[in-house]
Amino acid sequence: MFSITSSYTMNASLRGGIADLQSELARAQKELATGKRADPSVALGVRASFSVSLADAQEGVGxxxxxxxxxxxxxxxxxxxxxxxxxxxxxxxxxxxxxxxxxxxxxxxxxxxxxxxxxxxxxxxxxxxxxxxxxxxxxxxxxxxxxxxxxxxxxxxxxxxxxxxxxxxxxxxxxxxxxxxxxxxxxxxxxxxxxxxxxxxxxxxxxxxxxxxxxxxxxxxxxxxxxxxxxxxxxxxxxxxxxxxxxxxxxxxxxxxxxxxxxxxxxxxxxxxxxxxxxxxxxxxxxxxxxxxxxxxxxxxxIRIQLHDLESVDETDAAARVNGLMTQIETAYTLTARISQLSLAKYL
Missing domain, CATH: 1.20.1330.10 (f41 fragment of flagellin, N-terminal domain)
Structure with a gap:
């Protein structure tokens, strides 16, 4: 038994992966630019409510x-x-x-x-x-x-x-x-x-x-x-x-x-x-x-220090993550281009 995967299917799969990588890159670039987590509720998990409480307290004090x-x-x-x-x-x-x-x-x-x-x-x-x-x-x-x-x-x-x-x-x-x-x-x-x-x-x-x-x-x-x-x-x-x-x-x-x-x-x-x-x-x-x-x-x-500790990202880690994601995206684009050039006629 054997299975056949078309180049179209492979391309579609890679394009979906690229879209995910681009979304992740946008979040990573935002974190690098602001020094804060792009989505604290996702990153902090159960600690997200504490972050919200601290922000409310900061606003009240202000x-x-x-x-x-x-x-x-x-x-x-x-x-x-x-x-x-x-x-x-x-x-x-x-x-x-x-x-x-x-x-x-x-x-x-x-x-x-x-x-x-x-x-x-x-x-x-x-x-x-x-x-x-x-x-x-x-x-x-x-x-x-x-x-x-x-x-x-x-x-x-x-x-x-x-x-x-x-x-x-x-x-x-x-x-x-x-x-x-x-x-x-x-x-x-x-x-x-x-x-x-x-x-x-x-x-x-x-x-x-x-x-x-x-x-x-x-x-x-x-x-x-x-x-x-x-x-x-x-x-x-x-x-x-x-x-x-x-x-x-x-x-x-x-x-x-x-x-x-x-x-x-x-x-x-x-x-x-x-x-x-x-x-x-x-x-x-x-x-x-x-x-x-x-x-x-x-x-x-x-409160500001506590919020910073909760919501901030390490600049070095954030830069490495951006570079890594950009490399992955470039690799995915290269593979997509190569797969699109594949043709059964070349092997007949």
Missing amino acids: ALQATNSLVDARLASTQAALDSLVADARSMRTTLLAAQTDGGQREAIVAQARNALTQFVAKLNSGDGEGFFFGGINSDVPPIANYFAEPPAPNKAAVDAAFANAFGFDQADPAVASISQTQMRSFLTGAYDTLFSGAAWRGDWSGASDKPLTSRIGLSHVIDSSVTANEPGLKDVAAAYVMIADLGAANMSDETYHALLTGALERLDRGVGETTKTQARIGVMQNEIKTSSDMMTIQSDT
Whole structure:
């Protein structure tokens, strides 16, 4: 018995083999170019699910690091705004201290206070396009009403009403000169003081929430990640500026003006002190973010090394495999060409 295999059959078999070799070569060349396994699920077998879990963990850590960068940038901007605000307050304090001695140029001092109040509002209404830094969870609402807005904002209207109710005339009336030192002190510690606390502050001045933003800065670590315009120190700074800017300082008697300066200085001292404490809290938040980000960098590096060990290929082995496959393919093509030249007629 004997069997007959045609040249066509042999050719077809070789062509199928070449196609398989070419597919294998494409995978090998990809591995050589990328340094990674072309098909981890096939190469790793039961360890493929571990590789997927590591990749998911790496993605999660990366997302947290990106979030931390955004939160840290927001806190840095908040800190910068408070730095500038405190500097303005200290400058105002220096001016008022000098005025206690020589009275100073009242119109210039009033103008400085008006400008400082304008800047105060602008700084507390700063944001990044995504929200206001000092709004807390109400980050889409301007935290502070513009005191010099037209028509008058609720905070300006409240001060005007309190002043008129206490003295029977407005701040621009020449009768301001008749206000006694005792009357001014009583007003500043009574009706005026209530304008900058509790419901009055939240209703007339602030659109901010008492509740700050929170952020998850680690796999199981959540922190407060903002401060709000309702911080006690900010209320005191606002109260000091309005005292000088809008209670008729230019027309007061020397004694009453001195009482006003004293009241404003007390507010500024307290406001700067409290705002410095607020800045210290922000510093703690920034340190927590840095610590968490540093830990996640270590986690990310560890995961990257594990993934590399699982998915990478040896460059020398990969190159040898590519060369071997190319040799096999060339050999198969040579055999195919020779078989196609075979003919029974040549042997008859």
